[in-house]
Amino acid sequence: MIEDLIQWETTIEYVDRKTYQRRNECEYLNELHTKYTDALIIPEGGSQARALAGLQDMMDEIDFEFDVMVAPVASGATLAGIIVALDKLDKHTPRAGQDMLTPVREAIGIGVLKGEGYLEELVEQFLPDSLKCESVGEIETKQNASKTLTQTAQQIWHIDHNYHWGGYAKAPPELVAFCDDFNKTMPFEIEPVYSGKAFWAVKDMLAKGKFKNGSQIVILHTGGLQGAR
Structure with missing residues (x-):
């Protein structure tokens, strides 16, 4: 860079x-x-409240129905913007037969560094209380009203910490080979720091049946191709 x-x-x-x-x-x-x-x-990673508006603009450009949006997570604002935009989308453009209390679109962040808990804090600094997640242990101690609120937030988003490959910018040979093979066959490129980890994660989750059958999945490519150099 x-x-x-x-x-x-x-x-x-x-x-x-x-x-x-x-x-x-x-x-x-x-x-x-x-x-x-x-x-x-511009703060490190571009993470600031203004970034959320850009994610809303991006969401407005998607002209097809989808169920899940996946994005890499490092400094937090991108995922926060997706969460807020999806919440707005569910409230203002509900699908036929949708229960208004149950979100139908989910955001999944792929942590690209070792930061369970820390990454959630980075995301939540940009979110209203209604969209913040708490641990299951904390939820179980709450009264029913609070429990319902938090469980709804958990249905909207979460961060998967199983695909950081050892930490930020760590790129084991298997991940590098995956990115190289991807770049040879697809019309766009990925790299092992951000997008490669997100695409690998989706591939692995599909193989393990983590998504509902027929789910329409959008993976947000956040750039960063200099990570391949």
Whole structure:
């Protein structure tokens, strides 16, 4: 990625580790605003509330019915945007015979790094309370009203942590070979950091019967092809 930025003649200002650790602090962000008055500051991974609107626009472009949307998860905003958009879609464009209390479309995030619990927190910072998930153990201690609310959220989305392949940017030979074979036969490419893990996950879940028969599945390709280099 650094090589791409250099090729695009981007001005790069390197910082030390201590400064990098301040990247989300308001004081540091205010310093950047003061130094670069006309700049649009994009947080790490692009995760911010504004990102959710972009996912809504993307959802509006899908002109066919589907049951499940799958996307890789790293910094959280993409999955959060999908969740909010699907919730809106279920409420405003219900299917025939749909029980309005039961969501019919599901979002599945594929964790691309070791972060069970952590990734859920990243996603939930952008979600209203009604769409936040809690652990099963916590649900069982709630009263029925709260239980119903949380179970509905769990029906809408979850993150699968079985496909990180050892951690962020970890790409064992089997995953690399899968991406290479995919790229030779399909009209678009995937890479082992993000999209490759998502496509592998769907392939594996299909083989294990994790989806209902006849499910229409959409996999969101989030880019990042520089991960193949």
